[in-house]
Amino acid sequence: MSAEAANGEEAPVRVTEVAASEALSLLEGEGLDTDVAGLRLFVQQGGCAGLSYGMRFDDEPEPDDAVTEHHGLRIFVDPASQKYIGGSTLDYEAGLQAAGFHVENPNVVSECGCGESFRT
Incomplete structure (x- = not known):
């Protein structure tokens, strides 16, 4: 099931x-x-x-942001970022050594060894 942006298009991220x-x-x-931010x-x-x-x-979205809601969380994505992260999934991973948010991006063609940067 995919979320939709306010304009009815598919959400840029899940x-x-x-x-x-x-x-x-x-x-x-x-x-x-959390109703606005x-x-x-x-x-x-x-x-x-x-x-x-x-x-x-952010306290509120910018006028040109794609705004979606997922499980009660509002997500804001600016137009320039949408072309790089469209179709991505934001997840949270907790492990013995570290915990944090992680983006699974199908547009990535290569990543650095530490996983903090990428190329499309």
Whole structure:
């Protein structure tokens, strides 16, 4: 089942229930209104492979953002980032050595050894 953007198109990213739950908990811990605020997922220049993912909480979306809701979490993606992460899934992984958000991106043709940057 895929989420839809506000304009009826398929959502640029999917979010697992675990990732949404973790992000909502963090949003609430920051005192943000989860009905308006959300998690911004973006792509920026950097890293040894050329591009890297970025995430931050925003109080509200920008006018040209794709805005979707997944398991109660609002996701904001700007138009420039959409072309790099379209079809991706945001997940949360917890392990013995580390825990954090991870983007599974079908557009990636190569990643650096640490998995922090990529090339499409």
